[in-house]
Amino acid sequence: PNYEDGTVDINWDLAQKSNDQIEFSLGWGQTGVIGRIGLKLNNFSMRNLFNKNKEHRGIMPVGDGETLSIGAQTNGSYYQSYNASYSTNWFGGKRPIQFSISAYYSKQTDVSDNYYNSSYMNNYYNYLYGYSSYNSYNSYTNYYDPDKYVKLLGMSVGWGKRLRWPDDYFTLSLQLAYQRYMLKNWEYFLMTDGSANNLNLTIALNRTSTDNQLFPRRGSEFEASVTLTPPWSAWDHKDYKNLATNPLSSTYEDEMQEKYRWVEYNKWKFKSRTYTALSGGQKCFVLMTRVEMGILGSYNKYKKSPFETYYVGGDGMSGYSTGYAEETIGLRGYENGSLTPYGYEGYAYDRFTLELRYPFLLGNTTIYGLTFLEGGNAWHKVSDFNPFEMKRSAGVGVRIYLPMVGLMGIDWGYGFDKVFGTKGGSQFHFILGQEF
Incomplete structure (x- = not known):
């Protein structure tokens, strides 16, 4: 003990325990092989990678609590994605400084024009208008068109530091990211051909005071962030007001490529969760509340970003969809992306949740069960944002955490309100991974 500063040195003998995760799934569908594979090492040691010592057992070195993750996903010929990331909470080994680096690539393709002239579609339209039966089987693999695609290549570097003011629960983080979008004959977006670049910086202030990562009973999580790109239109001397305004023009596609060669926007988000135990003891009911909202703004009203919009509705899991470069926001009780269909992309959103949880196994x-009330919405125009104009839902669910697999779950939700004239109704949602 040090009587002068009132401190005591304590030595703990710790035994390392593996908590690495392996993910593997495989199936078959109309698009071909469907699957996902992933490996997450939660006690990796970059420092010991080339040192043959007692901490380097087997293939990978361990001991520094760093995270190394690699993964791949496929939906047959129509969608593939690959990702890799590394992060540490003690960059340099002396201070609690966070550092991360990641890279990813994805490719999504489309069906050929022959698909819409096929006997399958003819039978479908005949059935739709009452002319004949509709019982033909169609394989998408027969109409795969490699000349229709959207590719996304990205990388990021992040830094974070724990703050001492206002208290020790605060962290400040910065992330510099770059994405490149490559399109060819992609008909689901206002720009069908060409490439676009997105260079941005994210500044985030976070406060986390929860008592447990897997099943919090007390505490809260708050995060406020802003993502900024350079205001390219402020100095490139282009007349965006009169650029790419006539879709019938022979130069329209070229003008679109010129307009979005460098994407610009400012994106603001706020997210919060609170946890309140309704009784004492380890196994008790816990009330979780969530509030979050986001806005995608622009520097130049004639150069609104078509990228980084909000894709709202459903399970909130990213993956195969007709859109791209979107942030996926879940809203249980409604179909994936149903609140932001093509032509009504989300430039603002909000979501409110009241969830009651009870643990069956700790x-x-x-393993814990839950019941929830949820509401939220999305708007194509930021000026139309109204937090009281909600699409409501309610339901039940269960979450299971397995050390080698991670967090999994299933929710059943019922949407009470119409979305673009379509009733909500009953929906099942499958959950993989932790969400904040």
Whole structure:
């Protein structure tokens, strides 16, 4: 003990325990092989990678609590994605400074024009208008068109530091990211051909005071962030007011490529969760509340970003969809992306949740049930944002955490309100991974 500063040195003998995760799924559908594979090492050591010592056992070195993750996903010929990331909470080994680096690539393709002239579609339209039966089987693999695609290549570098003011629960983080979008004959977007670049910086202030990562009973999580690109239109001397305004013009596509060669926007988000135990003890009911909202703004009203919009509705999991470069926001009780269909992309959104949880099993393997009330919405125009104009839902669900797999779950939700004239109704949602 040090009586002068009132501190005591304590030595703990720790035994390392593996908590790495392996993910593997495989199936078959109309588009071909469907699957996902992933490996997440939660106690990786970059420092010991080339050192043959007691901490380097087997293939990978361990001991520094760093995270190394690699993964791949496929939906047959129509969608593939690959990602890799590395992060540490003690960059340099002396201070609690966070550092991360990641890279990813995805490709999504489309069906050929022959698909819409096929006997399958003819039978479908005949059935739709009452002319004949509709019982033909169609394989998308027969109409795969490699000349229709959208590709996304990205990388990022992040830095974070724990703050001492206002208290020790605050962290400040910065992330510099770059994405390149490559399109060819892609008919689901206002720009069908060409490439676009997105260079941005994200500044985030976070406060986390929860008592448990898997099943919090007390505490809260708050995050306020802003993502900024350079205001390219402020100095490139282009007349965006009269650029790419006539879709019938022979130069329209070329003008679109010129307009979005460098994407610009400012994106503001706020997210919060609170946890309140309704009784004492380890196994108790816990009330979770969530409030979040986001706005995608522009520097130049004639150069609104078509990228980084909000894709709202459903399970909130990213993956195969007709859109791209979107941020996926879940809203249970409604179909994926149903609140932001093509032509009504989300430039503002909000979501409110009231969730009651109860744990059935705690420990390395955690299982808990939940029931929820949820509401939210999305708007194509930021000026139309109204937090009281909500699409409401309610439902039940279960979450299972397995050390080698991670967090999984299933929710059943019922949407009470119409979305673009379509009733909500009953929806099942499958959940993979932790969400904040």
